[in-house]
Structure formats: structure tokens, C-alpha cells
Amino acid sequence: MTKPSSPVALVVGASRGIGRQIAIDLARHGYRVVVAAKTVSDATKATAPFPPDPNSNESTITTVVREIKEAGGEAVAFQVDTRDSESVKNMVDFTSRHYGSLDGIIYNSGAVWWSSVEKTSMKRFKLLRDVNINGLYATIQAAMPHWRQNGWKGRIIVVSPPIYSRFFRGKTAYAAIKVGMSVLTKGLAMDWKQRANRTWPSRPYGLQWGFNQLRRQT
Template identity: 65%
Template structure:
């Protein structure tokens, strides 16, 4: 009997890192749901395929890239600011394929500026798309992981938690670090409830990755390309995380390069450089602070508000 293919839902897959993850998952025998807000008529796209970091790259063109190669993909639009849109995305995925084995959350809004220079509307947009969108996707998928006997993986594009990350981009960091807190907390839920078939993992790039944002920079100064890596390093790390045992990756906040070096034994990353022979500058710290405390195992007086009568919860 041919093993059933796993279904991967990639949210934020219209271009850049998300597109590469979707394509590489498909190339590794996953059925891929390509999801994001941007849509188009892929049959009218010329030239094809489009620049992967341009607005011409949409969920429809990415799905066509995958299906043209003989793999399986379905484009489904979603607005991650809207919980009902997220629910429709998950419902449609289940309707078509009957299952979800992998959720990758790559959607993100970015604004790097001081608190003073970050308007409330910009702050709210980032929180809606970053932590709230992730939370909505996770909540919508969890019942289906449960129906599958708590077998599944969640990959979150968010960073290790460390103080330098907050500098100059506090509003953005609040959301992204919140996503990493979700990874840590949900992993603890899985562990406490002995859901050994589940794992949630956060991944972040160690160096700058070629993207729509960096394309604007290299257009002004091509020399900047020497500090960029291809998105394939990120997708290779994601695939390696999905292959790893759940106990290795559950609750892990890691970098693409560090995971590939430590868990896959890769020491030469030259093939990922955008400029051949270049050695891109690492933009992340070499060592991160541990988040554990001496009393880590002391749960104190645990309260489950969902089991208490409404209005009677006490901490």
C-alpha cells in the first residue's frame, strides 16, 4: 500500500521564504496548501515563473510552479487579520484533503522604528498579522491534529528571545517575541498532556535572506548582495526540523544555520550565498540566553480557567 501523502498548510507562501518552503515541501512529497492574501490569474503571468520576490508572485503562481513540476498544490486565499477567513482556510483544506499534518506560519507585517515613530494603526496591523494571525491558525488546526491522534507539526517564523532584538523596533518585536512565547507555551502544553506526536518549533534566519525587501536595497547597491543568502537555506532547515524527532524540536527557538550545523552536520554553507564565493555576515548572536529558571519544574498552583465556572476563576 502506498503511504498517504502528508498535507502541509503554508500560510504566507506567495513569495520569498514562504514560496521556497512551499515548493520544497512539494518536492519532498507533501501535498501543499499555498496560502496568503495575494492572488492572481496564473495563466496570464508572463514571463513565467515570475520573480519570486516581486508582487507578480502570488499563491496562484506558486501553486502553478508546483503543479507544473508534477507535484500537488492548492492555492487558498486567507486574510490572517480575520479569524473567520482563517477558519475558512482550514475548513477548505480539510474538505479537499481530509487532514493537515504540517502548519507553517510565515505571514508577517514589518515596521522597524522607535515607539515614537510607530503609529498605533501600524502597531495594531503588526499584532493582527503576527501573533494574532498565528494564534488563529493554531487554534483552527488543533482540532484536526486531535482527530488525527495528536500527530502533527507546527513551524513558526519567529526569533529566539533576547534583549538586543527589541532595539529600534519595539512594536515589531512585541509581536514576534509573542509568537515565540506561543511556541514555548504550546510546547509545554504538548509535553504536560503527553501529546508526544506533536511538536511546535520556531525558526529564524542567522543571516539576511534574499527577499522583496532586500531586492530594493540591492537595486540601489548591488554590492549589498554579498551579505545575502538564498531562501533555500531556510526551507532546508524547515524540512530538517520536520524530519527530526518531536522531542528534539518541540519548543525549540532556533536559527536556520545553527540547526543545520548541529543536527545535520552541515559545515559549508557556501551554496546558499546569493553572490558566489561570498560569506554573508551573521546578523544574529552566536549564543542566546536560556529562558529556564531554577524552579522550572515547580508548576505552583495550576489553574485551568476553562474548567472553572464563568466569573469564578481565581489566580
């Protein structure tokens, strides 16, 4: 059961898969959660059985909020386009305004494309860049004024890979973007070392997404 003093978490990319589960688990542990992503639906008209398959297109931020509330948690949905910095700023400002604080951000929003540079068009590469690293950068930029006001009491967890060359094989274009997210995260950790803020990269391993099956690498 949440209270007005319960911590607040913003989960970006929370409609399906990893992000959905993170949002549900945070609510289960007493967080008030802003469930953010691009996909919305009318949760009251969700097809039976409910909840929908967490890796299907039937799972949206509105169905996730319904799941959380039916389990006794507190959550609100916010539709965001992480390619648009103004949309991202509105998301962060809404979180702080709606719940009165912003204690943590989990950035899970991402576009996936596992292919060679030869088979990756500039249009595709731009989409990867805009949704992944640009969206993360815009989220951090939008959060910093709020954390400056509260004495830098904020946390960021970024779903991004470790920096090692094996990750590049067969998906160099995607890897270039995702590793950039890891570099940004590590850089922030060093920049904020003397502050209360903390940043962590977190790598999903062997989990199923609605649009892709991630395979274990040996």
C-alpha cells in the same frame, strides 16, 4: 510524485520569499501543499519569463501553485486574510476537507515594520499584532479540533525570532509582536509535550523579502 496517502502541509504566507520556497520544497519532497496568502493573480497570464521573481509582487499563491504543478507536485491555493479569524478558520477547514488530513502547518505570514515606538502609530501596531501573533493564534485554534480527532498528529513551524534583547534594538514595536509569537510557540511545545504534536520556532536569517532587505546582524 504525490499519492492520496502523502502528507499534507499548509503554508501560510506562501506567495513570496521564504514562504514560497518552503511550499516548493515541501512539494518537491512529496507533500501535498495548500499555498495560502492574501495575494492572488491569474497565473495563466503571468508575464514571461515564468516563474516570476520570487521576491516581487508578480509572485502570488497562484503562480506558486503553477510552479509546483509544472514540476510534478500537488498543490492548491487558498486566499486568506490572517487578520480575520473566520478567514483563517475557513483556510484550515478547507485544507482538511480538500486533502483529507492536516499533517503540518508552517506559519510565515507577517507584517514587517522596523522602527521605534515613537515612530510606530497605534494603527501600525495593530496591523503588526493582527497579522503576526493574532493570525498565528487563530491558526492554532482552528487546527486543534482537527488534530484532536486524529490523535494530535500535527506539527507547527513558526517563522519567529529567538528571545534575546539584541533583537529589540531599533524595532521595539515589531520585536514585541514577533517575540510574542516565539513565546506562544514555546508555550505550545510545553503544553503539548505529552502529545504527538510538536512546535518549532524558526528564524529566517539574512534572506531577501520582496518588501524588505533583511541584513545580517553581528
